[in-house]
Amino acid sequence: MSELLILNPLPDFLLEPLRARHVCHDYFHAPDRGALIADMAERIRGIVMSGGGVAPVPLLEKLPNLRIISVFGVGYDGVPADWCRAHGIRVTNTPDVLTEDVADTASALVLMTSRNLAAANRHLLAGAWLNGPFPLAHALRGKLAGIVGLGRIGRAVAHRLEAHGMRVAYHGRARQEVPWEYFESLTGLAAASDFLIVACPGGAETRHLINAAVLEALGAEGTLINIARGSVVDETALIAALQRGVIRGAGLDVFENEPQVPRALMSCENAVLLPHLGSGTHETRRVMAALVVDNLAAHFSGKALLTPVC
Ligand code: NAP
Numbered sequence: 001m002s003e004l005l006i007l008n009p010l011p012d013f014l015l016e017p018l019r020a021r022h023v024c025h026d027y028f029h030a031p032d033r034g035a036l037i038a039d040m041a042e043r044i045r046g047i048v049m050s051g052g053g054v055a056p057v058p059l060l061e062k063l064p065n066l067r068i069i070s071v072f073g074v075g076y077d078g079v080p081a082d083w084c085r086a087h088g089i090r091v092t093n094t095p096d097v098l099t100e101d102v103a104d105t106a107s108a109l110v111l112m113t114s115r116n117l118a119a120a121n122r123h124l125l126a127g128a129w130l131n132g133p134f135p136l137a138h139a140l141r142g143k144l145a146g147i148v149g150l151g152r153i154g155r156a157v158a159h160r161l162e163a164h165g166m167r168v169a170y171h172g173r174a175r176q177e178v179p180w181e182y183f184e185s186l187t188g189l190a191a192a193s194d195f196l197i198v199a200c201p202g203g204a205e206t207r208h209l210i211n212a213a214v215l216e217a218l219g220a221e222g223t224l225i226n227i228a229r230g231s232v233v234d235e236t237a238l239i240a241a242l243q244r245g246v247i248r249g250a251g252l253d254v255f256e257n258e259p260q261v262p263r264a265l266m267s268c269e270n271a272v273l274l275p276h277l278g279s280g281t282h283e284t285r286r287v288m289a290a291l292v293v294d295n296l297a298a299h300f301s302g303k304a305l306l307t308p309v310c
Helices: 012-021 033-040 081-086 099-115 117-125 152-163 186-192 212-218 235-244 282-300
Strands: 003-006 023-026 044-050 068-072 090-092 144-148 167-171 195-198 223-226 249-252 271-273
Touching: 003 012, 012 023, 012 282, 044 282, 068 282, 081 090, 090 282, 099 117, 099 152, 099 195, 099 223, 099 249, 099 271, 144 152, 144 186, 152 167, 152 195, 167 186, 186 212, 212 223, 212 235, 235 249
Parallel strands: 003 023, 003 044, 044 068, 068 090, 144 167, 144 195, 195 223, 223 249, 249 271
Antiparallel strands: none
16 A cells, blocks of 8 residues: 555545555644654655645655655645656646536626625625615626636636626637637736636746736726635735725635635625635535546556646
């Protein structure tokens, strides 16, 4: 049985099949992580971690026989992929299987922000309906959805929003063969968009891509939706923009320092905040778990990886 390091908390439906096939060492809950690594370093052949986890190079350097990192998620910005590539460590993730759920979450945030649905729910529960109707909100039809990062999830979001009568445009590092307008400039896309929807990867390259200037361009009738990674948005600039009415609103599933969410952001009436639940359905998480198990099985039996990053 190969030995694995479980870097951060994972659901039982993933841990159970892993424990049946491997010897698993729980790094996150270890009372003395340093001692665990000192004892086990030579024996660890693989790491399993969630998409939001971080595998720091100094830790990986201590594991001379590490050969694979399997990420339970599609985003692998917590893995030093270039370092792994250079050191012959394979990395896998769980693409495609979560695309539809995350796109559903993005569409839900567009609807929740445009129609002010969370506030409407609070209005009814507080008994305020008895005193008068809920204020009018904004329609989606004809509005422009600007997608930042037109990948698997970005495209699925675009199709959903077209079904709501919205127009679609996008920004990315390159133009794609799609029927939607391409903006080489992110600020240009923001200025044209009613909803700016962030669906690119996290990591150093996209850190604070959405900054004060982009929010200024999005403007007072614009709404920011982020289902990508908290690191992509300058949260301090976003809070200021929400407080000052620089933008109309925001719908966020991800935050810079999860699960910590700044109180100032929670106090913004014009923000809808979700606890990183983009792919959080029973159905999808189980398929993701199976993909992690199958990638490890393929690796340890010398077969081709199912969904390799590198
Ligand atoms: P994907 O297919 O790789 O799509 C990412 C897209 O981002 C690519 O099309 C890429 O297009 C674009 N991109 C890359 N770098 C960019 C940059 N610097 N500026 C603008 N666009 C850039 O990945 P995916 O499966 O759609 O997933 C996207 C991300 O969603 C993941 O990395 C993850 O962080 C996040 N996610 C969040 C949740 C959640 O629960 N909220 C769940 C799953 C995934 P170009 O190469 O043309 O630039």
